[in-house]
Amino acid sequence: MKQMGKKGLLLVFTGNGKGKTTAALGMAFRALGHGQRVAVIQFIKGSWKYGELESAKCFPGRLDFHVMGRGFTWNSDNMDKDIALARQAWTFARTTIAEGKHDLVILDELTYLISYAMIDEDEILAGLAARPESMHVVVTGRGAGKGLIAAADLVTEMREIKHPYHDGVKAQKGIEY
Amino acid sequence: MKQMGKKGLLLVFTGNGKGKTTAALGMAFRALGHGQRVAVIQFIKGSWKYGELESAKCFPGRLDFHVMGRGFTWNSDNMDKDIALARQAWTFARTTIAEGKHDLVILDELTYLISYAMIDEDEILAGLAARPESMHVVVTGRGAGKGLIAAADLVTEMREIKHPYHDGVKAQKGIEY
Numbered sequence: 001m002k003q004m005g006k007k008g009l010l011l012v013f014t015g016n017g018k019g020k021t022t023a024a025l026g027m028a029f030r031a032l033g034h035g036q037r038v039a040v041i042q043f044i045k046g047s048w049k050y051g052e053l054e055s056a057k058c059f060p061g062r063l064d065f066h067v068m069g070r071g072f073t074w075n076s077d078n079m080d081k082d083i084a085l086a087r088q089a090w091t092f093a094r095t096t097i098a099e100g101k102h103d104l105v106i107l108d109e110l111t112y113l114i115s116y117a118m119i120d121e122d123e124i125l126a127g128l129a130a131r132p133e134s135m136h137v138v139v140t141g142r143g144a145g146k147g148l149i150a151a152a153d154l155v156t157e158m159r160e161i162k163h164p165y166h167d168g169v170k171a172q173k174g175i176e177y
Numbered sequence: 178m179k180q181m182g183k184k185g186l187l188l189v190f191t192g193n194g195k196g197k198t199t200a201a202l203g204m205a206f207r208a209l210g211h212g213q214r215v216a217v218i219q220f221i222k223g224s225w226k227y228g229e230l231e232s233a234k235c236f237p238g239r240l241d242f243h244v245m246g247r248g249f250t251w252n253s254d255n256m257d258k259d260i261a262l263a264r265q266a267w268t269f270a271r272t273t274i275a276e277g278k279h280d281l282v283i284l285d286e287l288t289y290l291i292s293y294a295m296i297d298e299d300e301i302l303a304g305l306a307a308r309p310e311s312m313h314v315v316v317t318g319r320g321a322g323k324g325l326i327a328a329a330d331l332v333t334e335m336r337e338i339k340h341p342y343h344d345g346v347k348a349q350k351g352i353e354y
Binding site for chain 2: 009011013014015017018019020021022023024025026027028029030031032033034035049050051052053054055056058059149152153154155156157158159160161162163164
């Protein structure tokens with residue numbers, strides 16, 4: 001659903017609390033319910049998991065899901081390889097944005113590419129700024145920096161007030177994955 | 178999907194920023210993707226809207242959606258009527274929890290019933306504490322008080338860092354509704 005003449009929003013969910021990726025997931029299903037097309041690009045580990053991927057099957061052809069971070073650990077002793085993988089992932093994201101095929105693009109855990117100095121922040125901001133007028137982009141991840149916050153239209157910090165892991169509770173189906 | 182011998186979690190998404198209901202929506206679709214049963218009870222206005230209700234049609238018989246707040250304004254000049262409606266809504270929620278038919282129950286904007294002194298906090302905490310072992314409960318809304326936070330297993334404060342409404346941007350399809 002195009003929104004002509006209106007700049008798409010850049011939304012950032014950051015902070016150390018739970019709910020960043022979950023809120024992005026909620027936005028994806030909201031958009032899908034409107035008949036929109038959604039791309040999810042996951043930069044790190046498996047923060048989108050079985051539950052949401054099963055749900056996504058309800059929307060054939062409208063949710064494109066890409067895991068770029070398989071193999072990333074960000075603790076690698078081969079920094080050159082990590083940077084090459086990060087660049088490959090970012091290039092894919094930038095191309096997806098520029099192509100303009102989606103109404104909503106979710107860049108899950110993108111902030112880490114900046115925090116870990118894998119990709120220059122200016123390059124990422126330029127790629128985000130190049131989004132088509134009809135496209136909203138959501139960036140999630142801890143530690144969003146000043147540049148990203150300045151560029152964003154909406155920023156929510158998810159602050160951890162209390163987390164069950166601190167009490168030794170294990171991850172539970174439907175809650176964490 | 179039952180989790181025997183494990184107490185269901187109470188999760189609270191509070192704070193003044195965007196993402197509380199959206200994160201609850203994400204949790205609902207995650208749970209639905211696992212084949213679980215979900216109830217959403219919406220206490221105030223239409224924070225769950227067209228987009229998510231359309232998506233919900235993908236999961237016939239597994240998502241029960243109840244709008245209790247139709248007509249609530251919390252600015253009523255008929256306080257007795259407001260309190261009666263709030264009590265009716267809370268009784269429905271408490272019964273839904275006690276029945277134990279769902280794996281996840283979302284009480285959207287429940288905090289306002291406590292903040293506006295419509296229902297006694299102790300009564301709400303007792304109802305939440307009575308959840309079956311197999312059921313997770315999510316409470317959203319601004320201004321979660323100390324009692325609710327103490328009772329919760331996980332609390333995230335969604336802090337507003339930046340919001341487009343401040344710049345005069347109107348609500349956009351797929352983002353706000």
